Amino acid sequence: MRNNSITSIRLILYFIFAVLFLAGCKKEDVKNYADIMTEGEMEAELTSPPHVPKPVGNRTAMKLKLNMEIKEQEGTMTDGVKYTYWTFGGSVPGSFIRTRVGDEVEFHLKNHPDNKLPHNIDLHAVTGPGGGATSSLVAPGHEKVFSFKVINPGLYVYHCATAPVGMHIANGMYGLILVEPEGGLPPVDKEYYVMQGDFYTQGEYGAKGLQAFDMNKAIKETPDYVVFNGKVGSLTNGNELTAKVGETVRLFVGNGGPNLVSSFHVIGEIFDNVHIEGGSSINKNVQTTLIPAGGAAIVDFKVETPGTFILVDHSIFRAFNKGALGMLKVEGKENQNIYSGTIQEGIYLPEGGTIQKMPGGSNAKAVIPKRTIEEKVKIGKELFGTTCFACHQSEGQGIPNTFPPLAKSDYLNSDSKRAIKTIIHGLTGEITVNGKKYNNVMPAQNLSDDEIANVLTYIYSSWGNNKTEITPEMVKALR
Numbered sequence: 001m002r003n004n005s006i007t008s009i010r011l012i013l014y015f016i017f018a019v020l021f022l023a024g025c026k027k028e029d030v031k032n033y034a035d036i037m038t039e040g041e042m043e044a045e046l047t048s049p050p051h052v053p054k055p056v057g058n059r060t061a062m063k064l065k066l067n068m069e070i071k072e073q074e075g076t077m078t079d080g081v082k083y084t085y086w087t088f089g090g091s092v093p094g095s096f097i098r099t100r101v102g103d104e105v106e107f108h109l110k111n112h113p114d115n116k117l118p119h120n121i122d123l124h125a126v127t128g129p130g131g132g133a134t135s136s137l138v139a140p141g142h143e144k145v146f147s148f149k150v151i152n153p154g155l156y157v158y159h160c161a162t163a164p165v166g167m168h169i170a171n172g173m174y175g176l177i178l179v180e181p182e183g184g185l186p187p188v189d190k191e192y193y194v195m196q197g198d199f200y201t202q203g204e205y206g207a208k209g210l211q212a213f214d215m216n217k218a219i220k221e222t223p224d225y226v227v228f229n230g231k232v233g234s235l236t237n238g239n240e241l242t243a244k245v246g247e248t249v250r251l252f253v254g255n256g257g258p259n260l261v262s263s264f265h266v267i268g269e270i271f272d273n274v275h276i277e278g279g280s281s282i283n284k285n286v287q288t289t290l291i292p293a294g295g296a297a298i299v300d301f302k303v304e305t306p307g308t309f310i311l312v313d314h315s316i317f318r319a320f321n322k323g324a325l326g327m328l329k330v331e332g333k334e335n336q337n338i339y340s341g342t343i344q345e346g347i348y349l350p351e352g353g354t355i356q357k358m359p360g361g362s363n364a365k366a367v368i369p370k371r372t373i374e375e376k377v378k379i380g381k382e383l384f385g386t387t388c389f390a391c392h393q394s395e396g397q398g399i400p401n402t403f404p405p406l407a408k409s410d411y412l413n414s415d416s417k418r419a420i421k422t423i424i425h426g427l428t429g430e431i432t433v434n435g436k437k438y439n440n441v442m443p444a445q446n447l448s449d450d451e452i453a454n455v456l457t458y459i460y461s462s463w464g465n466n467k468t469e470i471t472p473e474m475v476k477a478l479r
C-alpha cells in the first residue's frame with residue numbers, strides 16, 4: 001500500500017520534470033551567452049567611417065581591450081561652414097566597434113586634456129545601468145575604465161549621455177558597436193559604415209563661418225543639416241563608396257538622431273536582406289528601411305549593374321536640401337538582362353521636369369514668335385521653376401559641392417555659347433564656378449531653341465548676372 005503511493009508520487013514527479021524540461025527546451029531559442037568563457041585577450045580594432053574592422057570570423061569569445069579617446073574638434077559641415085564637433089575617436093560617427101557575442105570588453109574611455117567638458121558613454125549593447133554611462137563619466141584629462149560582456153548579437157548605437165544629453169548627441173557623439181553571432185555574419189565582398197545625424201546651427205543651411213549649436217532649433221526639431229557621416233558630401237565627390245558588379249555589399253547603417261528617424265533607401269537597389277532594427281530577424285527584398293533615432297539596421301545587396309547608386313533618407317527634402325545624400329559607385333560590365341538604358345551617373349531627377357517632356361519638343365513647329373526681353377524672362381522663369389530649380393535651387397544659388405550656382409556665376413557670364421551648349425548637350429567633368437570646384441553630371445535638357453533662349457535670358461537677367469539676351473537663332477547655330 002505504502003510502496004504503491006510512493007511509486008505514484010514518483011511517477012507524478014517524473015511527469016512534472018518532463019513537462020518542465022520540455023518547456024525549458026522550447027525557450028532555448030534565445031541562447032544565454034552570459035556564461036560563455038573567454039579565451040585569450042586582444043586589442044580591439046577601431047575604424048572611422050565609412051570603414052569597419054575585420055570580421056570576427058569563427059574566433060572564440062575573448063577579452064577585448066578597447067581604447068577610445070573623446071575629442072572636441074572643429075570640422076567642416078559643408079563648403080565654408082565650420083562646426084565644433086564632439087567626437088568619439090575623432091570622427092562623426094565615432095569609431096566602429098566590432099565584437100562577437102560572449103566577448104568581454106575592457107573599455108578605456110579617455111577625455112583629451114584640451115577638451116572643455118566631461119563626457120560618458122551609453123552603449124546599447126551593454127546590459128547594465130545606463131549602458132555603461134553610470135560608470136564612465138570622465139573629466140577632461142582623465143580616463144575611465146569599465147568592463148562589460150556582450151551577450152546579445154546585433155548592431156547597436158552608442159552615444160554620450162552627459163547632460164544636456166541632446167546637445168552632446170547633436171554635436172556628433174554617437175557611433176555603432178556590432179556584436180556578431182557565433183561564427184560571424186555570412187561573408188560579403190564589401191562592408192561599410194554609414195550613420196545619419198541631424199544638426200542644428202545658428203545660421204541657415206549654407207550660412208558661412210563657424211556655426212554654433214542652436215538649442216531652440218534642436219528643441220523644435222527643425223535641423224538645418226541632415227547628413228550621413230557627420231557632414232554634407234561625406235560620401236560624394238571622390239568619397240563615394242565603391243563596389244564592382246557581382247559583389248555583395250553590406251551596409252551597417254545607424255541613426256544618431258538626436259531627433260529624426262531615417263527612411264533609409266538606396267536609389268536603384270533593393271536590399272536582399274535587412275536585419276530589422278539591427279536585430280536577428282531578417283526581412284528580404286526591402287526598398288526602404290526605417291532606422292529609428294538611436295537605432296540601426298544591417299542591410300546587404302548584390303550589385304548587378306554598373307552605375308552610381310544614391311543613398312538617401314527618403315524623406316526626400318533632407319536628401320536634396322539638407323545633405324542626406326551619399327553615393328555608391330559600381331564599376332563593371334553592363335548587364336542588359338537586368339537594366340538596359342542610359343546610365344546617368346550621379347544624378348537623380350527628383351522633379352524630372354525635362355525627363356517627362358514628350359520627345360521632339362516644340363522645335364517641330366517652324367515658326368518661333370518674336371518675343372520681347374520681358375516676355376522671354378516671364379516664360380523663362382516658369383521653365384526654370386519646373387526644370388532647372390530642382391538642382392540649381394530657386395534663387396539659382398545651387399547646392400554646395402553638388403550643383404553649381406547660376407546666381408552671379410562667373411562661369412555663366414564669361415561664355416554664353418558654352419552655357420547654351422551645356423543645356424543642349426549636358427555637362428560632366430570638373431568645372432570651377434566662383435572659385436569652387438564641381439565635378440558632377442548635368443543631363444542634357446530636352447528643350448527647344450525657343451525654350452533654351454527664354455530660360456537663359458531669364459537667368460542672365462536675374463541674380464546679378466550680366467543681362468545677355470539669348471535668341472533662338474543663337475541656340476540653333478550651336479545644335
Ligand code: HEC
Binds near residue numbers: 387411429438443445
Ligand atoms: C539634374 C540636375 C540639374 C538640372 C535639372 C539642371 N542642371 Fe545645370 N548643372 C547641373 C550640374 C551638376 C552642373 C555642373 C556639371 C559639372 O560639374 O560638370 C550644371 C551646370 C550648369 C551650368 C554651368 C555652370 C554654372 O554654374 O554656370 C549652367 C549654365 C547650367 N547648369 C544651367 C542649367 C539650366 C538652365 C537648367 C534648366 C534648363 C539646368 N542647368 C538644369 C545640374 C543640373
Ligand SMILES: [Cu+2]
Binds near residue numbers: 086
Ligand atoms: Cu558628451
